[in-house]
Amino acid sequence: MRLVILVLFSLLASAQQPVLLWPNGAPGAVGTEDADKPSLTVFVPSPNPHPPTPAVVVCPGGGYQHLAMDHEGKQIAEWLNRQGIAAFVLKYRLGPRYRHPAPLDDAKQAMRWVRAHAADYGVDPRRVGIWGFSAGGHLAAKLATHFDDGTRPDFAILAYPVISLGEYAHKGSRDNLLGPNPDPKLVENLSNEKQVTAQTPPTFLFHTTDDNAVPVENSVLFYLALRRAGVPAELHVYEHGRHGVGLAPTDAVLTTWKERLADWLKKR
Numbered sequence: 001m002r003l004v005i006l007v008l009f010s011l012l013a014s015a016q017q018p019v020l021l022w023p024n025g026a027p028g029a030v031g032t033e034d035a036d037k038p039s040l041t042v043f044v045p046s047p048n049p050h051p052p053t054p055a056v057v058v059c060p061g062g063g064y065q066h067l068a069m070d071h072e073g074k075q076i077a078e079w080l081n082r083q084g085i086a087a088f089v090l091k092y093r094l095g096p097r098y099r100h101p102a103p104l105d106d107a108k109q110a111m112r113w114v115r116a117h118a119a120d121y122g123v124d125p126r127r128v129g130i131w132g133f134s135a136g137g138h139l140a141a142k143l144a145t146h147f148d149d150g151t152r153p154d155f156a157i158l159a160y161p162v163i164s165l166g167e168y169a170h171k172g173s174r175d176n177l178l179g180p181n182p183d184p185k186l187v188e189n190l191s192n193e194k195q196v197t198a199q200t201p202p203t204f205l206f207h208t209t210d211d212n213a214v215p216v217e218n219s220v221l222f223y224l225a226l227r228r229a230g231v232p233a234e235l236h237v238y239e240h241g242r243h244g245v246g247l248a249p250t251d252a253v254l255t256t257w258k259e260r261l262a263d264w265l266k267k268r
Contacts, residue, residue, distance in 0.1 A: 016041055018091065021109045026093070028102055035097055038106040040113060043077035043087040044121050051122030054129065054268070055086040056157070057110045061134025061244065064095045064103065064176035071246035072133040072159075079247060083262060086123050088114050092139065095176030100190065103177070107143045108151040115150065127268070129155040129201070134214060134244060135173040137161020138192065141222060144203065145195035155268050156203040157261065160211055160243055163218035164191045170214045193218075196225035202232040204264045206257045208241035236260050 018039040029036045045053060058080075060072035067073065069089065077087035092106040111128060118125040130153040132140025137158040144156040162170045165178070165187045178186060188194060203226055207219040216237055226233035241254045248254035 016043060019113075021106060021113055026102075027105060028098075030097065035094065038093055038109070039091045040110055041073075041077070041089040041091070042121065043074075043081050043089070045081045045084050045086060052118065052124035052127075053084055053086050053122055054127035054265075055088060055114055055118070055121070055123040056080055057107070057114060057128070057130045057153075058087055058089045059092065059107065059130065059132035059136030059139045060089070061132070061136040061160075062094070063170065063172040064135045064138075065172065066094065067091060067136075068133065068244065068246075072136065072244075075246060076131065076133075079258065083265065085265070086121055096179075099179060100177050100186070103139050104142055104146060107139050108148070111143070111147075111151045111153065127154050129153050129157065129268070131157035131159070132161060133159045133246070135162050135170070135177075138163060138173060138177075138190075141192040142190060144200050145192050145197070152199070153201050155201050158203060158205045158219065158222070160207050160214055160245075161205070161218055161222070162214050163193050163222045166191050168215045168217045168221070193221040193225045196222070196229050196231065198229050198231065200226060200229060200231050202268065203234075204261055205233070205235045206238075206261070207236075208238045208243075208245075208254070210240050211243045213243035234260075234264050 018041045021038045058076050060067045060069050062068050073089040077089050080087040090110050093102040114128050115125040130140040140156055162173045165174045205219040207216045209216050223233055223235040247258050
């Protein structure tokens with residue numbers, strides 16, 4: 001019994017402490033500053049009487065230039081913990097210091113790391129999803145459509161995501177990820193609505209019609225691609241709401257989107 005208590009305290013003490021994805025340096029690192037060191041911050045339900053739990057890698061947004069680590073990171077992790085789900089908030093590399101594929105490399109390594117350390121945190125390695133916001137939604141959708149062995153998410157959650165890098169692109173995200181004059185073939189490859197297959201994981205999408213930063217067409221196009229591929233998907237579009245609302249705690253109507261997500265997660 002004393003050993004169990006010590007293990008629980010050890011896990012709780014390690015929660016919310018960033019862990020480096022590559023302790024010996026990330027591939028392609030251009031320096032040794034904090035910006036060169038992708039990491040995960042761990043949030044585990046405490047205590048969880050019925051492990052193993054599902055887990056989610058959380059990708060905050062910020063236009064591939066900065067990261068909204070509070071309302072699209074920490075607050076999301078705490079909400080997931082209240083649902084009995086472990087959360088791993090990803091600090092991925094950003095432009096213009098880093099271009100593609102560095103953020104995708106970080107997301108892939110995050111999925112590998114969580115599965116490799118699943119037993120340490122009472123996580124089920126067969127139920128590890130990814131949740132992204134805005135540009136973080138592009139990264140999450142990119143992993144859901146550009147995965148390799150061991151990195152496919154078991155489900156994806158996309159909140160007002162950047163999906164297309166073409167007609168409906170968020171120009172800032174595209175420029176920070178690919179530079180000002182990207183190769184058209186790369187733009188096509190990273191427009192995620194064009195890369196959906198039957199192997200893309202089940203996906204939940206949330207957006208608002210009012211979004212004047214990332215057009216709602218991004219989520220609609222991805223949903224239609226999922227539908228054509230026969231991938232289970234759920235799309236919720238609210239009429240009103242600005243971009244970057246997170247869980248929208250101050251909007252009595254918009255905040256209900258998280259209840260729709262909670263219902264969807266129960267089926268996963």
